[in-house]
Amino acid sequence: MDEKELLASRFADHRDHLTAVAYRMLGSLSEAEDAVQEAWLRLSRSDADAIENLRAWLTTVVGRVCLDMLRSRAARREEPLPEVRLPDPIVADGPDPERQALIADSVGLALVVVLQTLSPAERLAFVLHDLFGVPFDEIAPIVGRTPATAKKLASRARQRVRGAAPAPDTDLAGQRRVVEAFLTAARGGDFEALLAVLDPDVELRVDAGPAAAGVRARGAATVARSAIVGARAADRVRHVVVNGVAGLVESSAGRPVGVLAFTIRNGRVATIDILTDPVRLARLDPALFEE
Known part of the structure; x- marks a missing residue:
């Protein structure tokens, strides 16, 4: 296995995780795949040997790509959104396959619907910290804020999520x-x-x-x-x-x-x-x- 194949294999190990991050950010499976592909392109042009924690590096890159996509989406919006815009559903017949279970959210579409009402920065702070455990020190540079401000963004988003999408029954x-x-x-x-x-x-x-x-x-x-x-x-x-x-x-x-x-x-x-x-x-x- 040559160096490029090895890097592709290492990236593939994190693809499901990255798709999960991007889907929660964007609510679109096709856009999530685009964000993950962009992360691969950036990795292939980087000095991978210098990256200490590949999963954390890729998560940050995907978060940044998704944030740019959300801001671009808002900037080019000329017509008002439809009264209801649901995220792409992830449908499985029977128990979720392993990959689908990773992407799917335990509260169904309801959480992603609420996330769509947040500002791009709030959404990123909440998704990366609350759902994937990324420290605020790493979130802050992505949104161009201080760690304290990033923490406030996540806190504000958390309050809105709890109010609009309370925890459901899990059985x-x-x-x-x-x-x-x-x-x-x-x-x-x-x-x-x-x-x-x-x-x-x-x-x-x-x-x-x-x-x-x-x-x-x-x-x-x-x-x-x-x-x-x-x-x-x-x-x-x-x-x-x-x-x-x-x-x-x-x-x-x-x-x-x-x-x-x-x-x-x-x-x-x-x-x-x-x-x-x-x-x-x-x-x-x-x-x-x-x-």
């Missing part, structure tokens, strides 16, 4: 029982059964893509009515894992119509995130929607 089997009860009630048009399984302050978010208006609704009665109507859109539903939590994929005539991710808290549905954007659904594994 996947228990989550699935709640989702199954929700599905049965929605398909049966049982309004009272839906109210029993929904948190009184449940939030529904539907991302239909840039060409259609999204939906945001709150409250058990409103969401229950939407669930009964929405249950008619699919003729086949499969239980899956979406970003580490219980979810569903829906299809009609063999074509994907939706991915649903549920946040279950205290045995009730606290949030439902639904992606119906046909462009992004088409990027998912077709086997998920096969008859």
